[in-house]
């Protein structure tokens with residue numbers, strides 16, 4: 022009955038038996054277009070863009086910039102978040118880092134968007150009954166953004182646990 026206990030506080034994420042974490046109401050996120058939430062201690066940003074929900078680690082894989090404050094742009098036919106710190110471009114759908122490169126061997130080299138591969142961890146979003154859930158990360162696979170997700174965890178739930186433990190190492 023976790024739902025009953027916490028229903029008075031809409032900010033408390035609810036953990037479901039299958040690990041899905043409630044991050045908000047479908048209507049609220051559609052209105053605000055983006056929210057941040059804690060999923061298993063890590064900061065995640067959920068975007069609603071052109072009829073779809075996307076969840077990514079909120080800290081940019083480059084140096085930890087706040088992607089929740091970035092602009093969404095369509096680049097090479099894909100919706101991307103542009104990091105506000107150094108303008109790295111990350112696809113919302115796959116978490117790929119894109120860069121504009123030139124092939125000097127072409128007769129008239131033109132810059133083209135290319136992928137560096139998946140750099141930012143994306144998270145599965147489930148919408149059910151007007152609620153939006155994010156699946157917990159599969160940590161058997163790692164991504165560059167994990168480094169900053171771990172680093173910024175210290176500002177959140179884990180830091181609180183550490184203090185109460187009285188053996189905080191730092």
Ligand code: FES
Nearest residue numbers: 081083084086104
């Ligand atoms: S921190 Fe995001 S581009 Fe540098």
